[in-house]
Amino acid sequence: MKLNSLWPASGKVRAGLIIVIFFVLLAVFGPMITDYAPRATGNPPLQPPSADHWLGTTQTGQDVFSQFVHGARVSLAVGFIAGVLSQIVSVLVGLVGGYFRGIADEMLYILTAVFLVIPAMPLLIVLTGYLPTRGMISVAIVITITSWAPAARVLRAQTLSLRNRDFVEAARATGESRMRIMFYEVMPNALPVIASGFLFSTIAAILAEAGLSFLGLGSLTTVSWGSMLYFAQNNQALLVGAWWWFVPPGLAIAIIGAGLALINFGIDEYANPRLRTGKSRRKAARPAGRGSAAMSSTAASAAAGAEASSSSSGVSEGSLGGTESTETTDDDASPPQIRGSEVPGDPVISVRDLIVDYPTEDGAVRAVDHVSITLHRGELLGLAGESGSGKSTLTNAITRLLRNPAEVSGGEITYHRSTRTGESTEVDLLNLPAEELRAFRWSELAIVFQSAMNALNPVLRVSAQFDDVLRVHRPGMSAAGRKELAQEMLHKVGIDPERVTAYPHELSGGMKQRVAIAIALVLEPDVIIMDEPTTALDLLVQREVLEQVMQLREEYGFAIIFTTHDLSLLLEISDTIAVMQTGTLVEYGPATDVYSDPRHPYTKTLLSSLANLGARI
Template sequence: MRLSRFLPTSGKVRAGLIIAVFFVLLAVFGPLLTSYSPQASGTDLLQPPSGTHWLGTTQTGQDVFAQFVYGARISLGVGLVAGILSQIVSVLVGVIGGYFRGLSDDLLYILTAVFLVVPGMPLLIVLTGYLPSRGMVSVAFVIAITSWAGSARVLRAQTMSLRRREFVEAARATGESRTRIVFSEIMPNALPLIASGFLFSVIGAVLAEAGLSFLGLGSLTTTSWGSMLYFAQSAQAFLYGAWWWFVPPGLAIAVLGAGLALINFGIDEYSNPRLRTGRSRARAVRSRGPHAAALSTAGASAAASGAETPGVATILHDDAPDETVGSVPAGAAPAPPQIRELDVPGKPIIEVRHLKVDYPGADQVVHAVDDVSITLHRGELLGLAGESGSGKSTLTNAITRLLRNPAQVTGGSITYHRSARGRPSGPTTGGSEAEVEAIDLLGLSTEELRAYRWDELAIVFQSAMNALNAVTSVGAQFDDVLRVHRPTMPAREREALARTMLEKVGIDPGRVSAYPHELSGGMKQRVAIAIALVLEPDVIVMDEPTTALDLLIQREVLDQVMALRDEYGFAIIFTTHDLSLLLEVSDSIAVMQRGRLVEYGPALEVYAEPRHPYTRALLASLADMGALV
C-alpha cells in the first residue's frame, strides 16, 4: 500500500520504467544465465539461434547471448557513469554561474559556450585516441567532458529565473545562507531539468559509446553493444544474413533510449507536490472513508476559494463547508438573497435567468454560479462585486461565452436583446418592439458568436499588458478588429478611425504607430478601451479594468469611461473586488458570494441600507480599514 504511492499513474512512465529495470536486471544478473564467456571462440561458427546458443554464434564461434549480456554491463555502465559525471559538471557550472553572476558567471559561461560549439563526436574521437587505457571509466569520462555543456546552459537560464523569484528573496530576508539557498531553495525547483538532463545524457552516452566502439575506437578487448556491432560489421554479418548478430545490440540501444525518454514524462509527477499530493490525497479519501473525505474537500475548497478559517472570514463565510464540518451548527441556513426592484430608464439588453455553471471535480461538483438572475439595461452600469472564488468571473465569462472546459452551463438562460443596426443614423422611434430581436446567447454557433463579440459586446480585461499584443503596433491591433468585422473598410479609413478613437480616450493620435511597451500602464488600459469601443458595441464587459492601475491613473481612466458612456450610451458590466469603487460609479450593484447572488439592487440603496449580512460585513470591514464608505 505504501509502495503504490511511488508507482507512476502514467502508462508511458510505467512502460519506460519496466524497460529500464529490465535492462538493469539483464546487465546485473544476465551473465549468470550463460555458461559461455563472451570472448571465448568455439567450434559452432555463425550458427542461428538454437537451444545451445540462445542468440546464435559469431563468425569465430563466440556466443552472441553471452556477448549481449556482458555488453549490457559495459554499455549501461558507461552510460550511467558518463551521465552522472556530466550532470554533476553541468549542475555546478549552470547553477553556480546562474546564481552568483558576476565574473565567475562570465568565465563559466564562456567555457560553456566553447564546449557547445566544439563538435562533440570529433573531439570525442581525438580524445579517445590519446587515452592511455580504454577502460569503461575513462571512456565515460571523455564522453562526460564533451556532453555537459547543453544541460549547463539550460540550468543556468533556469537558475537565473529562479533566483529572481520572491521565495528566494524571502529566504534571504529570513537569514538563510547562500549555500542553503542554492541547494535547498533553488536546486529542488530545478530538479525536473536536472533529472531529464541526466536521462538524456545517459541516452547520449550509451549512443556515444556505441558510436566509438563501432568506429573501432573503443576497447576492443572488452565487449559492449557497440563493439558487437563493430565486429558484426567487419565480418559482413549483414551479407551472410546473420541477423542474430547485429539485431540484438542495435535493438537494445534503441529500446533502452526509448524507455529512458518515456521515464522523462513522469519526472514532473514526482517533483511537483501539487501533482503528487493531489494523487495521494484522492487515494486517501477513497481508502479512509467519509470522514477523511469531508476533511480533505474542506481543505481543497478553502484553498480554491481563497477563503480563510480564522478571523472575520469565519463570520462571513457562514455556509462554508469547512465551518459546517466544524463550529457552526448544521441547522444554520445561509441568509436569503436580498433582491430589490431596479428603477433604470433603459430597456433590458441582457437578461440572465437562473443561470447555473458547474465545475465538475474529482470528489464534488463546484457550483461556480448558482441560480443567478440579473438584468442589464441599455446605458446601465451594473457593478458586479465579489471576492476571489465568488463566481463573478465565471458569470461574465458565461455572458461573453468565454467559458472553458471543464465549466458547464447546467441550467438557466442568457438572452441578448439585439437592436436593429444603423442605430445612430435615421429617425428611430426609440426602440419599438419590431426593432428588437431576442437572441439566446447560450445557443449561438461559433460563427454567430464571432459577430456578436466585439460588434455587439466588447471586453476589457484586467491587465491590458496581457490583452494587447506586444509585437504589433497599436494601429495594427485596431486593424485586427476592423478587418474581421468591417471587411470592406479601406485601410485609410481604418487608420483614421483608430486615430479618432485614440483621441476619444485622451491619447495623442500620433501614438497609433506606438508599440505597447512604449505606453504606460494607464495608456495601455485606455488603448484597450478604445479598441473595445471601435465598433460601437451596445455592451462592454469590464473585468477589473482599473485594478492594476495606480490610484490617480484609476481615477483618470474611470472619468474617461464615464464620459464615453455619456457620449455613446453603451451599457457596462463592471467587475471588481473594490466595493467602494463600485458604490461610487454603478447604477445597480450585484454582490456575489460563493456562486450565489446575495444582494442586488440600485447602488445607492444598497449603499444606504445593505440588507444581506455579507454585504454589511464587507462594508464594515472596509470602514474598519479606513476606506471612505
C-alpha cells in the first residue's frame, strides 16, 4: 500500500493529524532537548520567555518549557490509556447487550443508564478522593469508570441494528460462533462509532485529568499540564502577569482537543471501504478484462435465450386464458390440492405437519400451518405465494434460523443423509444439537439470502467472506488453499477470479448475487435454499443468474428450494411447485400439472392474474 493512499483527502483531517502528531513528537522527544529537569530550581524566578528559557520560569525558578514537554507525556498518556480502557468497556457492554439481548441486555442497559444519569465530574472527584495512590494509571482507571457509558449506549444501538442484517444471518448459517460474529462481523461495521468514541473519550480524559489536577486532586508530585495550571493558580500567576506559566498548558489542552475532534471527520474515510480515498476510483478505471467480456457475452446470449424461451415454451397469453377460473369468494374454504411427486431420486429433506407460531399478547399467530413437503435429490422445488404467506418462515424453520419469538409448535423436519456406502440415515433437524447443526449448515445445506447487497459484509473483501465458511468447516486448509478455492468458485459462476480481493460495493448487483451463490457452493452441499435470489435484479441479470444456477445444478447435482413471488418463473424452472396462502400449503405437485390443471382457486387466481398482465411463460 502506498503511503500517499493513507494520507487523508480532507483538509480538516490533515490539520487534525498534524496537530496530534506534533504533540506526540513533542511528548516523546521534547524532554531530550531541554537542558533543565522539570522540578529543578535555582533559575531566576518569573523570567519571561527568552533564549535560555523558551517559555520562561515559575515563581521558584523552574523551567516552564521543561515542565510543558514532560507534562505532555503524562497528560497524553492518561488520555490515551483512559480512551482505550473506556472503549474496551464500551465495546464489551454495547456488543454483548445489543447482540445477545434478553436478561444480559437488560442488566447492562440498566447499568449504563445509572452511569449516564450520575454527573461525571462529582463522581470523578469522589472516586479520586478514595484512591490509595494518585498515579497516572490510577487516575486513568477512575476516568474510565466515569466515561464509558455514553459510547456504550451508542454502540448498543448500532449493534441492535446490525444484528438483524442479512450478512449476520449468513454468518450464523455458515456456523460461525457468536464471539466471532460479534467481533469479526458486527464490530468492523461499528468501527466508525468505536473510533469516534475513542477520540472523544481521549479528549474528555485529558480534560478530566487537567480538572482533577487543577483542583488539587491529581498527583501533584507528577508534572502534567493540569498540575502546571494548579501551581500557576496557587501562585497567582495571572495577577503577577506571568502569562507564560498558564497559557502554554491551557492552550495545548484546547489545541489537542481540537486536533482530535478534527480527526473525527475522517473516520469514515478509513473505516468504510467505499470511501477510502482513491481506491474505488482506481479500480473503476481499470480496463475491462476477460471476466467482464465474458459477462457481456453472457448477457447477449441471455437476451437471445430469453427471447427464444418466450417463443418456444409453448405457453402464451392465449393458452393461459384456458386456466382462468370463475371468481371465488372463499379461497380459504377450498381444501388443499396435494398431488404425488414424479421426481426421480431419493428424498433429501422431508417436512411433515410443520407448525410455526408467533406468540403475541392476543394469542399465537400461526405462520405455518401443518405443512408437508418432500425435496428429492437434484430436484428444484419452487415455493410460491404472496408476502406473508409463510414461505420464508418455512425455509427458516428448515434451516433452524427462525428469529424470536417464532417457535416450532409441531411437526418434524428430517434430513436424509447419504453415506459413502449408499445407505441413507435420517437426521432430525429440529432436535439437532448446536455443534452438529453448526457442522450441518453449509456443508450439507447452504443458503442464498434474499438480497446479496445485504448478505455480503460491506467492510470485508470477497476473499474474507469465503474464509468465514472455510475456516469453520475446513480448519486444516491453508490460507493459500482457501484463496485458490475461492478463485475457482468465482470462475465457476462467471466472475474474474482476480475480483476475490474486491469489496462488495465494487461489484454490480448481479455479480454480488453470483458471489453469494459461489459461497453457498464452496462446500458442495446437497441442498441449497434460495430465498428470492433474483429480487432487485433487472430482467436480463435475472436471466443470467438463473442460467448460471441451472448449469451449476447440472454440474453438482444439488437440490434447490427456490422461494419467490413470481409464479411464472417457477413454472419455467421448477420440477415441483408448492403454493402457500396464509401459512397453509394450498397446492402442491409437478410444475406441469400445476400449470395445466390448477385445482385450488388461489392458484387459478394467480395464473389468471399473469394472463391479465400479458405474461408469456
